[in-house]
Amino acid sequence: MISIVICTYNRAEILADTLKSFLACERAGIDHEVLVVDNNSQDNTREVVQQFIDRDPTIGYLQESMQGLSHARNRGIRCATGKIIAFVDDDVYFSPNWLTELEETFGDPEVACMGGKSIPLFEDGKPPWLTEDILPVYGSTRSGEASKLMQYPEHPFGLNMAFRREVFETVGLFNPKLGRIGKNLLSNEESELFWRIHRAGLKVAYNPNAIIYHRIPKERATPEWVLRRYYWQGRSEAVMDRIVLGQSRLQILSKLTDKFVTTLRPTLKGVSWTHPKRSYWQLAAMPLSRKISWYYLAGYLQQVFTGILSIRN
Known part of the structure; x- marks a missing residue:
């Protein structure tokens, strides 16, 4: 049995498209179930899922009252009946052979986890400023x-990954200190889980034929959204360094100093400090790649100096 867990929060319309896409997959002869975990949605998510349950009894609905993606995923793990537990996001399209490729990968008894290829699908077209x-x-x-074995720190992404159930029995569940909560962009829950999997010596396979298409709405295809995402990545790294990896304040300060120096040096190069107005416009016109570094650093600084646990507020 393969259990496919889809966690969702207030995206009923998008979720409906994801479930339609799954029903078009090749599923004959593969024992499976789909568990939609509703993380306190205020829209008509439950009604939408019920419509699909009426059409296909392999689909089920769960509710998780603890807010946060990691809590929702852990609920899916506890309720899943499959020996293989896969996770996809609620805003994807499946390639027709996704499930058969998943089954084939786990035909190798040494594979404990797997990830497939994930391809962004920009609904308004890929922006010209967006670099690889x-x-x-x-x-x-x-x-x-x-196809290959992934070596940490390379690991599958959360929108297209799967595990044998024994993995969670060996290394534990997703860490609820990490992962998105409501509309914030806290992350790194997957990196932290695969760090534990790496330490346990478990094999992680990559199958490029198990393809998921990730829908990107136009409101996310902006430089502003990218900068916000990197700001939250900085906060996520700070949480992981301090709470999860247990780094000391001295280690964090040293890392922070290195990041500040490597970010500052290219930014200041070529700035006309003798002409304040010109230097302002030069800094304002810095390329997105450089702004990203500063937003990441700002997030890391924010999390370090306001207190790691304040993320929950």
Whole structure:
């Protein structure tokens, strides 16, 4: 049995498209279930899921009252009946052979986890300013076209990953200190889980033929959204460094100093400090790639100096 867990929050219309896409997958002969975990949605998510349950009994509905993606995923793990537990986001389209590729990958008994290829699908077209190095914030795995074993820190992305149930029995569940909560962009819950999987010596496979298309609405395809995402990535790194990895204040201060120096040096190069107005416009016109570094650093600083646990507020 393969259990597919889809966590959702206030995106009923998008979720409906995701479920329609799954029903079009090749599923004959594969024992499976789909569990939609509703994380306190205020829209008509429950009614939408019930319409699909009426059409297909392999679909089920769960509710998780603890707010946060990690809580929702953990609820899915506890309620899943499959020996394989897969996770996808609520805003994706499945390739027709996604489920069969998943089953084939776990035909190798040594594979404990797997990730497939995730391709961003920009609903308003890919913006011209968007460079390849930024694509991972939109879920692009960029892991290549060949099957392989992934070596940490490379790991699957949360919108297209799967595990044998024993993995969670060995390393534990998702860490609720990390992962999105409501509309914030806190992350790194997957990195932290795969860090534990790496320490346990478990094998993680990559299958480029298990493809998921990640829908990107036009409101996310903006430089402002990218900068906000990197700001939250900085906060996420600070939480992981202090709480999860247990780094000391001295280690964090040293890392912060290194990041500040490496960010500051290219920014200040070539700025006309003798002409304040010109220097202002030069800084304002810095490329997005450089602004990203500053927003990441700002998030890291914010989390360090306001207190790690304040993230819950």
